[in-house]
Amino acid sequence: MASQRDIDFTYTLIDKIFRLSIGETGDFSGAKYDGDFSLTLEEAQRRKHAFVWEQLRLAPGQRALDMGCGWGGLLRYVKARGATAVGVTLSRGQWAACRRNGLDVHLHDCRTITRDTFGAFDGVASIGAFEHFCSPAEFRAGKQDEVYRQVFRAAASVLPRGSRLFLQTMVFGHNMIRPDAIDVHAPRDSDAWALGLMTKTFPGSWLPFGSEQVERNAAPEFRLLHKESGRLDYIETIRQWRKRFAAPSWRKRLLKITLIPRYLFSEDFRLAFVSGVSANTICFERELLDHFRMVYERV
Numbered sequence: 001m002a003s004q005r006d007i008d009f010t011y012t013l014i015d016k017i018f019r020l021s022i023g024e025t026g027d028f029s030g031a032k033y034d035g036d037f038s039l040t041l042e043e044a045q046r047r048k049h050a051f052v053w054e055q056l057r058l059a060p061g062q063r064a065l066d067m068g069c070g071w072g073g074l075l076r077y078v079k080a081r082g083a084t085a086v087g088v089t090l091s092r093g094q095w096a097a098c099r100r101n102g103l104d105v106h107l108h109d110c111r112t113i114t115r116d117t118f119g120a121f122d123g124v125a126s127i128g129a130f131e132h133f134c135s136p137a138e139f140r141a142g143k144q145d146e147v148y149r150q151v152f153r154a155a156a157s158v159l160p161r162g163s164r165l166f167l168q169t170m171v172f173g174h175n176m177i178r179p180d181a182i183d184v185h186a187p188r189d190s191d192a193w194a195l196g197l198m199t200k201t202f203p204g205s206w207l208p209f210g211s212e213q214v215e216r217n218a219a220p221e222f223r224l225l226h227k228e229s230g231r232l233d234y235i236e237t238i239r240q241w242r243k244r245f246a247a248p249s250w251r252k253r254l255l256k257i258t259l260i261p262r263y264l265f266s267e268d269f270r271l272a273f274v275s276g277v278s279a280n281t282i283c284f285e286r287e288l289l290d291h292f293r294m295v296y297e298r299v
């Protein structure tokens with residue numbers, strides 16, 4: 001699993017800049033354009049929230065859990081529709097921001113959740129967090145399936161039979177290269193280099209091999225009801241993020257100044273955040289990565 005230190009590197013370091021660019025409770029995961037790129041980013045994220053609400057068949061007064069809730073975009077939506085929303089994150093920056101915004105969020109490893117942790121729920125969502133549950137070291141030790149099995153056992157433990165889980169995650173695509181060939185110092189523009197850059201942005205994280213690996217590990221507790229690719233939608237989402245991150249503001253400029261020592265002294269920081277390219281986009285375009293939204297029913 002990506003450790004709290006890894007997660008803080010990816011998310012807490014950019015906490016303030018993220019909130020100034022994308023919004024206090026902005027989403028940091030692929031939006032649901034369904035190919036309609038005339039939508040704004042915010043409309044497409046809202047469409048995703050509405051889809052999750054409908055697919056989980058939530059109703060006012062019910063309880064929903066968000067495993068890996070980020071800055072709380074989905075939680076805010078669920079709360080506004082009259083349900084109770086509980087979130088967990090491993091990022092201290094996200095946790096503090098969510099609490100300030102009145103959201104019920106806990107700094108907790110969601111893989112260890114049981115019914116005793118926060119009680120039972122009517123629906124569970126996990127959006128863009130599954131990517132972090134297995135580390136490269138766990139993959140190399142042959143534990144990847146075991147890690148995913150535990151995630152599904154945790155989700156299942158809080159859900160009654162017949163209720164639903166919404167899961168959105170990146171996976172390695174069908175053009176994925178040999179894992180040991182991934183290398184950030186490989187020739188620029190090569191597949192090995194693009195994937196290497198991604199490992200710098202998301203240290204401690206390793207992806208499932210296709211949606212099949214996710215489905216296989218879900219199968220003992222969950223039946224797949226629906227699956228769709230969000231790969232092209234994700235490319236558009238990243239395009240919109242980059243515009244918003246680049247939009248000038250004095251507060252962002254001041255924050256960036258505080259990051260100059262890291263820029264100067266940390267190669268990892270430079271590769272992760274200021275490489276000048278979007279490694280994710282390159283990997284999605286080349287289908288080194290894919291992306292899926294899945295709806296499961298608890299059996």
Ligand SMILES: C[S@@+](CC[C@H](N)C(=O)[O-])C[C@H]1O[C@@H](n2cnc3c(N)ncnc32)[C@H](O)[C@@H]1O
Binds near residue numbers: 002109132
């Ligand atoms: C890409 S962000 C997505 C956030 C949010 N779901 C969204 O759509 O904006 C990944 C989230 O997963 C969380 N996460 C990763 N591993 C976790 C773990 N083991 N336990 C709890 N949260 C975790 C991170 O802290 C972060 O909030």
